[in-house]
Amino acid sequence: MICSLEVVKLIYHTYQKEGFFSLWRGNSATMVRVAPYAALQFCSHEQYKHILGTYYETEGRPLPPFPRLLAGSLAGITATTLTYPLDLVRARMAVTPKEMYSNILHVFIRISRDEGLKTLYSGFSPTILGVIPYAGLSFFTYETCKKAHAEYTERLQPYPQERLLFGACAGLVGQSASYPLDVVRRRMQTAGVKSRKYGSIAGTMSRIVREEGLIRGLYKGLSMNWIKGPVAVGISFTTFDLMQILFRKSQQPNFWRR
16 A cells, blocks of 8 residues: 555656656657567467477477476567667666657667667676566466366367456566566666666675665565556467467458458
């Protein structure tokens, strides 16, 4: 309850100080990143499932637990590696005054000019370490929920609201497991803006714990992510599944004649 009140106060303060649309500051960079990230993650996940399914000879059946976890982690690594600079740009735009950067391209130009191209991958290591449990557990939980549902109800396809629930559970598990590394990632990404220097992952984590405490430092903001994360992941998984079903149906000869 206290956390919710603080969030409301922060939203109101931001609205009063910078205006209504400042609440969406950095959202354009988020959307530019989310589209390719989600496309790469879901596409690569299907490919990894196919490769691992061939190796384990599952023949269309759900993968065993370990390869199910591995497919999700590999999908997260693939998508993160290819879209990471966009994530850094989003983080910078979210924590800087609007006068500092005018648009996404301006962020790229200033970072490259003032801090060097390698800065675009600042914080990459903790991000990859965090995405392994996050993506792995998210996909694992979602696929496991669908498998258990099919065995219990004898229905091959869950209803949309059931998919949303499975996705929400997946987001909750994945977010909770990887959150401390996500905090480290954000600190390293925004170090240049705040005139701070963070070296290694262990050093950054140690400094956060020393200066802010274990819970207040490494788990700061987790309660809000428990609200945002499950909703976002639930919608993502459900949308992908429903679009995949629609595309498969569209391949049927009589689909467009209806």
